[in-house]
Amino acid sequence: MEMAANNIARIAALLTILVAVADPFSQQIIGIVPCILQMDVLTASVSRTNTYVATGGHTGALESEVDSPMAVAINTGLVSPPDRITSLVSTTCESGNCTFGQFSSLAVCHSCNEITPQIVNLTRARGPWNYSLPWNESEEYLGFTDIHLAPSTHMNTSVALSPRHLLDVRILSLNVTTYESANAFQCQLYPCVRTYEASVTKSILEENVTSKFPLGFDAFGGFRYVLATSNLTLSGEQKLDCSMRPTNNTAGLVRVAIPNVDAAPQEPQSSGSKAPSGWFPEECVWTFGQSPYLAIRPEIQRYLYDTSIQQYDNTYIGSIVAKNLWRNGAINLDSVDTFMRNLSDVMTARIRNASPNGAGDYVLGRVFLDTICVEVRWAWLSYPVALVASGFAFFLILFIQSPREIAALRSWKSSNLAILFCSLEEAVRQKAELGWFRDEISEVAKTSFVQLEQDGAGKAKFLEG
Structure with missing residues (x-):
């Protein structure tokens, strides 16, 4: 029994020490961390459009002046495109961090390929270099002329x-090496529909083109490009039903030709085809x-x-x-493709910003706000929980090990009376017939006055009062 009591006392002492080091763990349970919260009260939008009809005005039969912003866009794309062309796209994101569902917009696309095998070498045995890129009259592309390098x-x-x-x-270029x-090289620019995935991070718009489809002529609308398809009707997270409608009720409908969108962009479709x-x-x-x-x-x-590009001495004009x-003679297929892509992307930004319905056609997005959140680090809670569990287990063991009889109930802190009686005058001890058990000491203490x-040796002693 004494051995069990000693073990319990050791456990209690150990728990007391462990509790003393619990504070650092408790302080780590709660942490302050940066986080992103969706804010429904803020707005986000990015430009898109189904239609581009902007013009600088009618100037004659089948002649129109180019829209001034489009003229600027063409010049910018050819001469000095920005490093981030997406900065030209009209975007609203009040927090600087927004996401948009997949959406589609009218755009300008490009394609480039190398046609070096078509070059004719006209170099004479003696004389300057002379290359030619002849025009094949059997092609449907009318208007090309032969190109020569003198x-x-x-x-x-x-x-x-x-x-x-x-x-x-x-484009015909001499290999200056x-x-x-x-x-x-040969490149085309053509109207198309692009499908995007877009997001704004730290106020910078990032877009990824997931698909693009060329437009064809509308046989019922003259010289206008049209595409009608159910695959490109994404606007945010909403997908519309764009299947062909019956002709018994044409309210809100438009009659258009159905172009062959699977045809390669470089394969022209005759405007007179049925x-x-x-x-x-x-x-x-x-x-x-x-x-x-x-x-x-x-x-x-x-x-x-x-x-x-003309050479005069060591100067290129x-x-x-x-x-x-x-590019100082570094022209190649990749550089030509980048040149045309910059032009098409800048023109596309202008088209998207020029929606006839303005912001009513823009795609709405979700706004996220950088803020500070309180984080509960559950792993740091394991130590305090273990201490509490150990405390409950300790008191359970203590309850089980404690005697059931009240008379023999063990007290963790014994009475100080036994210590006091050690210095009691011997005459008082004999007079009270004092024993050495705890209950006897308590009874004598009730009737003794000291x-x-x-004493004679100068030591403190309880003397009869």
Whole structure:
């Protein structure tokens, strides 16, 4: 029994020590951490549109002036595109951190490929280099002319305005590394519909194009590009039903041709072909209007037609657009593709910002706010919990080990009477017939009166009072 009591006492002492080091763990339970919360009271939007009809005005039969912001966009894309073209897209994000569901918008797309095998080497056995990129009359792209590289001409271009595209351009460039070969490229710009995934992080818009589809001519609307399809009707997280409607009720519907969207962009579709037609909801029809079509084509042609780089001694002469394209002789397929992508992206930003319905066509997003949150670190709670559990276990063991009889009930802190009686005068002890058990000492203490004095040896002793 005494052994069990000693063990319990040791456990109690150990628990007392462990409790003393619990404070650092308790302080670590609660932490202050940065977090992001969705704020429904704030707004977020990014521009998009189904229709582009902006123009600078009608100037004659099948002639229109280019819209001034589009003219600026074309110049910017060709001469000095920004590092982040997404900065040109109209965006609202009050917190600086927003997300948008997948959405689609009218846009301008491009494609480029290398046509070097079509180059004809006209170099004579003796004489200057001379390369030619002839125009194949069997092609449907009307308007190309033969391109030549003379001894002083290191790059030249030819532009065609085919019915299918906003622009077709061919580029012939001398290989300035060896001067013994040339490279040729062909690119197109065409109206399309792009599908995006977008987000704003620290006030910077990031977009990823997940798909793009070319537009075709609307046989019932003249020279306008139209695409009607159910695959591109995403606006935020909402997907519309864009299936063809019956003709018994055409309210709110538009009749359009159904172009072959699977055709490669470089394969022109004749505007006179009898394409099948149908009636579709207005919000499911993507339209690039006739007026901007007529105005944009000659505007881009003016920059890229007969764009050449001439060498005079060690100086290369040409327009800014030509120099940006030529890149000091480092022109290749990747650089040409980047050049055309910058142009198409800047033009697309203008188109998206020019929605006829303004912000009513924009995509709404979710706003997230950087803030400070209180975090409960549950792992740090394990030590205090273990201490509490150990305390309950200790008291349970103590209850089980304690005697049931009240008379023999053990007290963790014994009475001080036994210590006091150690200094009791012997006469008092004999008079009271004092025993050595706890209960006997308690009974004698009730009837004894003593006072603390010095004995003959100068020690403190309880003497009879």
